[in-house]
Amino acid sequence: MISSFLNLSLAAGLGLISHRFYFIHGEHDRYADSIARVAVLAFGLITFYEWHIEASLSKAVIQAISLAAAYCGALFTSMFFYRLVQSPLTHLPGPFWAKVTKLYHVGHILRADNYRYMNKLFHQYGDVIRTGPNEVTLFTPEAFNQIYGPDSRCIRGVYYDMMLPLVSLVTTRHKHIHTHKRKLWDQGFSIKALEALEPKVYEYADELVHQLRQRLKTPVEIGRWFEYFTFDLMGLVGFNYKFNLLQTQKHVALDMYNAGHPVLGVVTPAPWIYHLTAAIPYGQEGYHMFARWAEGGLREKLKEPSGQRDVLNYVIEDARQRGPVEQSWKHILGDYILFITAGSDPQRQVLTNALYYLIRYPEHLSQVRSELSGLEDIRNYKSLQYLTHFNAIIKETLRLNPRREDCFVNATDFIPERFSTKPELILDKKAWQPWSLGEYQCVGKNLGLMEIRVALALLVMQFDWEFAPGEDGQQMFEGLLDFFTTVPGPLNVVIKERSIAPTE
Numbered sequence: 001m002i003s004s005f006l007n008l009s010l011a012a013g014l015g016l017i018s019h020r021f022y023f024i025h026g027e028h029d030r031y032a033d034s035i036a037r038v039a040v041l042a043f044g045l046i047t048f049y050e051w052h053i054e055a056s057l058s059k060a061v062i063q064a065i066s067l068a069a070a071y072c073g074a075l076f077t078s079m080f081f082y083r084l085v086q087s088p089l090t091h092l093p094g095p096f097w098a099k100v101t102k103l104y105h106v107g108h109i110l111r112a113d114n115y116r117y118m119n120k121l122f123h124q125y126g127d128v129i130r131t132g133p134n135e136v137t138l139f140t141p142e143a144f145n146q147i148y149g150p151d152s153r154c155i156r157g158v159y160y161d162m163m164l165p166l167v168s169l170v171t172t173r174h175k176h177i178h179t180h181k182r183k184l185w186d187q188g189f190s191i192k193a194l195e196a197l198e199p200k201v202y203e204y205a206d207e208l209v210h211q212l213r214q215r216l217k218t219p220v221e222i223g224r225w226f227e228y229f230t231f232d233l234m235g236l237v238g239f240n241y242k243f244n245l246l247q248t249q250k251h252v253a254l255d256m257y258n259a260g261h262p263v264l265g266v267v268t269p270a271p272w273i274y275h276l277t278a279a280i281p282y283g284q285e286g287y288h289m290f291a292r293w294a295e296g297g298l299r300e301k302l303k304e305p306s307g308q309r310d311v312l313n314y315v316i317e318d319a320r321q322r323g324p325v326e327q328s329w330k331h332i333l334g335d336y337i338l339f340i341t342a343g344s345d346p347q348r349q350v351l352t353n354a355l356y357y358l359i360r361y362p363e364h365l366s367q368v369r370s371e372l373s374g375l376e377d378i379r380n381y382k383s384l385q386y387l388t389h390f391n392a393i394i395k396e397t398l399r400l401n402p403r404r405e406d407c408f409v410n411a412t413d414f415i416p417e418r419f420s421t422k423p424e425l426i427l428d429k430k431a432w433q434p435w436s437l438g439e440y441q442c443v444g445k446n447l448g449l450m451e452i453r454v455a456l457a458l459l460v461m462q463f464d465w466e467f468a469p470g471e472d473g474q475q476m477f478e479g480l481l482d483f484f485t486t487v488p489g490p491l492n493v494v495i496k497e498r499s500i501a502p503t504e
């Protein structure tokens with residue numbers, strides 16, 4: 001009988017050894033599915049063996065369970081002992097259970113509201129917190145430079161392995177691959193490329209205005225419309241694809257993206273959960289459906305004549321120079337999917353929040369309008385870049401929610417002047433890093449700003465805005481979803497034709 005005392009001790013010893021010699025070293029998140037398969041196989045083999053000598057299936061299963069319990073008991077005891085007593089991070093403050101397991105973190109963000117949980121931890125424990133057995137979160141403004149500055153030796157964390165086997169600019173953890181990809185992406189966002197895009201951004205913003213004009217005087221969830229606007233532009237700029245969401249308000253890619261994405265927000269702290277689902281049949285079906293759609297779209301794109309100037313084309317041309325595109329498939333598809341995930345949500349978030357502040361503080365709306373009406377031509381993008389208050393509104397929107405009280409005077413108040421006439425209200429400039437910094441900083445910053453400036457300028461000059469009945473903006477903040485990017489909760493507004501002619 002295998003489950004003799006000796007065999008149980010052997011199983012426990014194996015648990016101890018596997019922790020001390022395997023699990024304690026390196027990263028294992030991305031192998032969670034393989035580990036699960038090995039465990040199931042081992043369990044099956046032991047059961048089968050026991051059945052063979054015991055001739056009773058139920059007894060065999062009980063024996064196998066006893067051995068598994070001995071193995072896991074020793075493994076987890078050793079693991080928790082190490083995490084609580086021996087880890088080099090034991091001196092750092094943080095919630096007790098966070099030191100034991102990342103599942104504690106997952107349990108706190110089931111509503112995809114990691115930003116809220118982290119803010120709470122910051123107020124409770126301070127600047128440097130042990131947020132997991134092997135994880136430290138820094139909240140100091142210096143952290144940006146320490147992590148992303150030129151002297152940093154940091155690489156991206158295990159979370160970024162999420163897309164494997166696909167490789168993309170943002171998820172690669174290898175510096176040399178990132179540097180190479182970044183050069184390709186930078187071409188798609190060069191000054192020349194953006195100048196060429198300017199008419200398109202105005203064209204899409206005009207379509208947004210046109211669509212909203214069809215919906216005057218009835219409540220409109222404006223965040224949705226910003227989503228259509230930014231998603232449409234993302235398709236055009238990224239891979240020359242027309243989603244036509246502004247016209248149709250429906251596209252299967254957007255549905256799949258919205259259905260699958262929030263899950264990522266929940267499993268972010270424990271990426272092994274995500275990898276584990278790969279071992280379960282249909283466990284990642286949502287993502288696979290989305291990836292299949294993307295793959296089909298990419299195959300269509302490859303039929304286009306060469307010489308297109310969208311971002312993905314730079315990646316494709318680079319791949320073609322190396323040989324058949326199939327060889328670089330995981331890179332091209334990875335960047336394609338990345339564009340869909342990174343290229344629209346942030347602008348939607350900023351546009352929705354900025355509009356909320358302009359409705360809530362009409363004095364700022366008036367100031368913005370008077371700046372805009374002083375322009376010779378609102379359709380000249382360069383002139384929008386130099387408007388003081390208009391740009392301060394955007395910067396202040398990017399600063400808020402949530403921010404450190406010791407880096408900004410009246411940190412929770414909306415005071416755009418801190419970015420224009422009252423710089424003394426910024427106590428530590430390093431704390432404002434909406435695009436991150438260094439070689440990993442946002443590649444789409446200038447395009448994102450162009451979309452935000454153009455849409456906001458046209459919308460505030462064309463329409464009058466008010467909150468819809470019952471709306472106070474709180475659900476926009478409280479319903480915010482935090483995953484790879486963030487998505488605001490709904491903001492219902494009523495739009496009216498402006499009483500003063502746009503030219504004023």
Ligand code: HEM
Binds near residue numbers: 442
């Ligand atoms: C308001 C607009 C935007 C904001 C606030 C924003 C913010 C950021 C931030 C904070 C990062 C660093 C993320 C990290 O290190 O994990 C980032 C990276 C990135 N962003 Fe943006 N983003 C915006 C618009 C865009 C747009 C329009 C695109 C177009 C595709 C884009 C594409 C990317 C990509 C590809 C990266 C990865 C860059 C790299 O690793 O080299 N972003 N963004």
